[in-house]
Amino acid sequence: MSLILGVLGGMGPAATLDFLGKLQAYTPAQRDQDHIRVLMDLNPQVPDRNAPSPGAGAGAGDVLAEMAGGLAGGGAEVLAMPCNTAHAHADLIVRASGLPLIDMIGGAAKAAADTGAHRVGVLGTKGALKLYREYLAARGLGLVTLGGERQEAFMALLYRIKGGDLSSRARSEMAGMAGELVAAGAEALIAGCTEAPLVLSSDDVQVPFLDAGDLLARRCVDICLEFEPPPPI
Known part of the structure; x- marks a missing residue:
């Protein structure tokens, strides 16, 4: 059994799909059942993390926290987020979900x-x-x-x-x-x-x-397959 991975995605969608492809490619699997179970919230509606005007994008943290809580409620045991900029909200994501976030x-x-x-x-x-x-x-x-x-x-x-x-x-x-x-x-x-x-x-x-993103995918495999422990909360 492997840990269930929750992915906060959609920032942007193509980059998230690229991450998922790498996650699948790096998983040592001989059959479907050997792969990691992934719960995905691919949400392109997360407010722009790069918005230039003062205060714009401030709502991103609240949306990400809600997404993280939903993934935790769905059974995720560890989280990953293939968006560098959104890691500014890492603490809020961890508090909202009670789950470790793999630090990209x-x-x-x-x-x-x-x-x-x-x-x-x-x-x-x-x-x-x-x-x-x-x-x-x-x-x-x-x-x-x-x-x-x-x-x-x-x-x-x-x-x-x-x-x-x-x-x-x-x-x-x-x-x-x-x-x-x-x-x-x-x-x-x-x-x-x-x-x-x-x-x-x-x-x-x-x-x-x-x-x-490639490094994150590799570490997700190692953590979910318990080759290394998840990060502390």
Whole structure:
């Protein structure tokens, strides 16, 4: 028997489906019954975590807390959320559900430290970058980010990807931004937005490439199959 995984998804839907595909691929299974049971709330109606106006997006925490409580009520025993920015509401999610949440940001920061890098580039929203700055600093690592206008260009590209643009142009633009971080001194690169790996892979990056969603999927498998204990509440 494995632990039942509850997934807070829909931020965005394509990234969530990509995460579920990785979860399935990494599960050592010979038959249907060997796979992890997953309870999913794929809710694209969660308020925009990246809304620029003051106070906008503040309702995201309340919606995520409600989703987490629903998953707990449905039988989930541990939670995962394939959205970096939404981890700003991690404490609220844990309090509302009474369940452990597998930390996506912490897992990626640890993986970055394990590469031996001292400066880590992150492609992510402003909210996600704030979280990564804190987690990386706790490990003695520096954060490398895009400049103001280039960060805005990243956000524009992010919303295009959310709208279904997986074109060669989108791939080229994302690879270019990754290259800018490496040129600025990044010794490892974290895809700190779950849309980024939809158009970016390790083949596009000349330093160790860490997909936070991929790392989360791997850790979900290890925890749900009880190869490692769930995180504390």
